[in-house]
Amino acid sequence: MSLPAPIPDAAIQAIIGAGRRMDRFHWVPATAGNFSVRLPGGRVAVTRSGRHKGFLDTDSVMAVDLEGRPEEAGARPSAETLLHCGIYRRFPEAGAVLHGHSVPNTVLSRLVGEEIALSGYELLKAFPGLPTHDATVAVPVFDNDQDIARLQAAVDSRWQGMSVIPPGYLIRGHGVYVWARDMDAALARLEALEFMLECELQERRSR
């Protein structure tokens, strides 16, 4: 059997850098969070399960296919790899996926129903196709589920009825997923979303 192709260093460095940046914001406590980059040929570079995402090294990244199957026998990719693969399958333009557990996304997702509406924020312009603050963006919220295949099925079924592509989604009491064409764009989108979630949380506190 031939050895799997090496993972391009640019993808590994993008993942390591994302972890350091998200750790600075306290968005990846303990071993929370996972990140991936789409590779050519239907491959995905993804973080191994159980690592602290602020201290990743080159060994912390492995490759799976678009069904989440590891290329290396016995290797353990992120427990949430199927959510990454679901995004890559649904959005061909997605080149990187980020998942984090911030306090605002965790708390807010427990306070709302099936979505959070973000309206009137200047930072909405960080999302694709929005030239003005004068808009409302609905961020879907899914119930948490330890059965990740079942959770992905719930995400797929909500996406089927969706005419507007959301900037990401939340999992209740758990965290956020965002994606974009590459890692820098995904980080920018995550920062914008987290900023607005923090604003929403503060507004709710002051009511």
Ligand SMILES: CSC[C@@H](O)[C@@H](O)C(=O)COP(=O)(O)O
């Ligand atoms: C620290 S518990 C968090 C995990 O259950 C999970 O939600 C998570 O984000 C990280 O899982 P991982 O398997 O390391 O990618």
Ligand SMILES: [Zn+2]
């Ligand atoms: Zn998680």
